[in-house]
Amino acid sequence: IQTRAEDARAPWLEALRHGPTTLAVAAERGALEALEGSCRTAIGAYAMIEGARLRLVVEALTPDGARRFRRHGEADVGEADGEAAARALGLRLGAEIAHEGGEALCY
Numbered sequence: 001i002q003t004r005a006e007d008a009r010a011p012w013l014e015a016l017r018h019g020p021t022t023l024a025v026a027a028e029r030g031a032l033e034a035l036e037g038s039c040r041t042a043i044g045a046y047a048m049i050e051g052a053r054l055r056l057v058v059e060a061l062t063p064d065g066a067r068r069f070r071r072h073g074e075a076d077v078g079e080a081d082g083e084a085a086a087r088a089l090g091l092r093l094g095a096e097i098a099h100e101g102g103e104a105l106c107y
Contacts, residue, residue: 020049023077023086030090031058035098040107045090052078054086058093062104069097069105 003013024047031037031045035058042061047054054077059070075089076082098105 023047023049023054023082026083027054027056027075027086027090030087031056031094031097032090034091034094035060035105038107041105045094047086047090049077052076052082054082054089056086056089056093058090058097060097060101060105062101063107067101067104069101071096 003010007013027047028045032043035041035043037043042063042065044059045056047056049055054075055072056074057070057072059068061068071093073089073093075085077085079085
């Protein structure tokens with residue numbers, strides 16, 4: 001469900017909110033943001049949650065598919081702001097890939 005920013009914490013949405021999914025999406029979208037992903041970029045991000053740990057794998061391919069860049073990492077999401085920790089992990093891994101891939105990842 002997509003909402004306006006001012007409605008993000010509306011009470012009626014809380015019944016629909018699934019904590020693990022929220023954390024996974026925050027991490028995956030952080031990686032896509034760091035890599036400036038779009039529907040034209042070959043980027044994959046997959047988050048797995050085990051207890052209070054979120055594991056994230058991020059991968060990007062060059063436009064011709066000849067080169068692959070991959071990073072993985074973990075974050076503690078059991079604290080008060082687990083969503084921010086998940087997003088920060090995605091941003092970090094995405095930035096590492098962007099730095100390594102450089103112009104090779106330009107679409």
